Amino acid sequence: MDNIQADGLLLGPTLVTLEAESGYGLIENGALAWRDGVLTHVGQRDELPEDFIESFDVVLETAGLVTPGLIDCHTHVVFAGNRAAEFEMRLQGRSYEEIARAGGGIVSSVRAVRAASPEVLLAESLPRVRALMADGLTTLEIKSGYGLDLDNERKMLQVARTIGEVCGISVRTTYLAAHALPPEYQGRADEYIDQVIAWMPILQAEGLIDAVDAFCEGIGFSPEQTRRLFSAARALGLPVKLHADQLSDLNGAAIAAEFGGLSADHIEYTSAASVQAMREAGTVAVLLPGAFHVLRETKLPPIAELREAGVPMAVSTDCNPGTSPLLSLRQAMQLACTHFRLTPEEALRGASIEAARALGLSDRGRLRVGMRADFALWRAQHPAELCYWLGGELCQAVYAGGTRI
């Protein structure tokens, strides 16, 4: 299996194509072919003419399941150190917000990232990315947001780009300088937002920004500050997304929608009115059950309203050192089923086709001729197993752009 590069043909697996707008789109005893990084055949093995098979250098017989490569559309996977000590403090009764206000939380990761060289930051982040890849990942969004000054935000985004090159996966970078107020701007949040806006075109010109995000929250930035940042992003032609309504309802999801946002993320406290705004704007709901789980949140995102409105739901790890040290997107799917009562089919769509939508990508997320040859091979009989097992080694192989990674 290790020698597949430019083209290949898998014979025999069950294909989970997600071809239509609902249903798994299962093809049993399937055949999956690709050439030059793109899928060229998705169908039943029996239908294949003999000379088609002969035209491939590499033909692999395999059982098991093939799904689209998983897409993690919301992570903070580039960071230094960790916050296990805060995890302990929370178990001793302190809250996330309390710890944040006392100089811990995001700001403690900022200290660690500022102190780390690019090499150290890369070395610490790579094992986390490799863990995600080992559970089927082929596309990864990575946010900045622990640098909070020009040089350190740039350092994070450059490390994110390097990860894509080193690992052979697609990385999308998101500029999240509006994540927390750095200590040197204490009491001057508006001035800090001015700076965040001033750095944006510089980093954009360096090819480091695919989208812009902010933490709109009592302990983050206000709706007004968020709007100011988003207006500037829009003027630069950059798409926006938002950490919205995670701890309280500030109409964050509606603000994301107002700016035609790719997604509104977290959204535990999002109102029915904001769900309608998302529907009208085509903004994806990104569900982050890892943070919900770790914070022992009890307020559920408005799943029934989202379903009813037909708002696409993505599922992501939110991999970060504070609220979601989660290193498997498949595990996030499991948590989305247990906590949010998503069906396994919704969870799989959420970590593939809907996650692609949340990143503005239309060339991946399902097994279809013409799409990227990004797929994962699983030791499973039915796709529900991906959400059923907690842990374990289900993933047998991952291909990104037709190359085994």
Ligand code: DI6
């Ligand atoms: N919400 C989150 O869940 C992460 N960022 C955010 O705005 C947490 C980041 C952290 O605690 O380090």
Ligand code: FE
């Ligand atoms: Fe986040």
